[in-house]
Amino acid sequence: MQERVATCRCGRVQAVCVGEPVRVSVCHCLDCQRRTGSAFAAQARWPEAQVTLSGVTKTWVRVADSGRKATYRFCADCGSTVTYEVESWPGLTAVPIGAFADPTFPPPKFSVYEHRKHPWTMVLGDDVGHSSLH
Ligand SMILES: [Zn+2]
Numbered sequence: 509m510q511e512r513v514a515t516c517r518c519g520r521v522q523a524v525c526v527g528e529p530v531r532v533s534v535c536h537c538l539d540c541q542r543r544t545g546s547a548f549a550a551q552a553r554w555p556e557a558q559v560t561l562s563g564v565t566k567t568w569v570r571v572a573d574s575g576r577k578a579t580y581r582f583c584a585d586c587g588s589t590v591t592y593e594v595e596s597w598p599g600l601t602a603v604p605i606g607a608f609a610d611p612t613f614p615p616p617k618f619s620v621y622e623h624r625k626h627p628w629t630m631v632l633g634d635d636v637g638h639s640s641l642h
């Protein structure tokens with residue numbers, strides 16, 4: 509089975525992801541903008557049993573406007589978020605695509621929170637789903 513390894517910038521935290529991701533998306537929401545420091549975020553999701561996180565992480569829980577919680581796990585040394593889980597996607601672990609540092613990673617199929625999209629950002633192709641779901 510395909511195995512991919514995501515790491516933080518300093519390399520002390522790793523997430524080993526087994527199998528193909530069940531969802532790959534970009535998100536334009538304001539929280540993702542702040543988390544990544546970028547204009548939008550790109551992430552992939554696997555069933556939680558297929559992701560193994562190692563290294564010293566810190567955890568931060570954010571309560572969204574909807575009341576749903578999101579739990580972010582990031583390197584205690586360099587601060588990169590390596591995995592996170594959101595209550596709206598139970599049983600799935602999300603990993604920022606950039607943590608794989610792999611330009612051949614499967615492309616996103618969904619683009620969400622587009623009402624927060626910066627007007628200059630790229631438009632994904634017609635085969636990409638657009639929705640307001642996170
Ligand atoms: Zn690190």
Ligand SMILES: [Zn+2]
Binds near residue numbers: 535537
């Ligand atoms: Zn978002």
